[in-house]
Amino acid sequence: MSHAGAVAVSARQPMPGMGVYNQKLGMWVFLLSEVMFFTSLIGSYIILRFAQPEAFAAPGEVLNVPLTALNTFILICSSVTMVKAFAAIELGNQKALRLWLLATIALGVVFLSIQGIEYYKLAHEGFVPMADSYAAVGRDGVGPVLGAPVYGFTFYTMTGFHGAHVTIGVLCLMFTTWRAFRGAYTAESHGGVEIMGLYWHFVDLVWIILFTIVYLI
């Protein structure tokens, strides 16, 4: 999958070791620790789900899958706007860099807003992390649906930690965009955009896995 646009990759200084600059290597090491963090969350979820299968609702019974699928699409869109920002500055296009970064922020905020709405609706129905029982009426009006706190606890822990990562990402994106408007990035020097992109795409990648495990299985 390659495009017509070719970019000049300048090797201003030799890069021994891993072959990338230090800040980028540092971000990768951080992301690898994040892989293990989310893996431990997923592992714990599997243990709890197998231990109390009756406590977990079938896909779509409690959680709003169409709404979350839309949110997944929005996060995927934010990934392409982020990478387009990177592609723009690789070609030295400052205006496109700023526009794509602003679009990424907007999509990140929309994602968080939809997650907030989802949380609000679920809490309104009685699906809260520490409740003794979930006895709310399901979305189809058939409920009550569940009878144990573990489902809510695992759901809010996994999606909440991810939401916190998205929130941090949006804040960092705002900083990156502010710097972009000050002309801090050029075709030759745009490591800040690339590193920001790595974090943002990782957040998208984690959501891809969580969406499947928490909402579809």
Next chain:
Amino acid sequence: METTRKQPNYVMVWAGLAALTVVEVLVAFIAALPKEILIVILIALAVWKALLVAMYYMHLRFEPLRLALMAASPLPLAAILVLAVLAEKF
């Protein structure tokens, strides 16, 4: 010293990710498959999407091999952890 490389077609990757998301939801709610097969298909689709993001958006495909290997290094550990947990069920 300067080298050139082609930018990936990011929009095509985006279209692929969107299409795979639609397939995931359809498979989860429409396909009348046994639960075990359904889980395998859904996880395979999720891994496929994750690989697209890692390879093209995070540019692992274009990075030095040693960085890609380093990035992949926690995956066997993650797989062992999850499989060990899954083994509890059987």
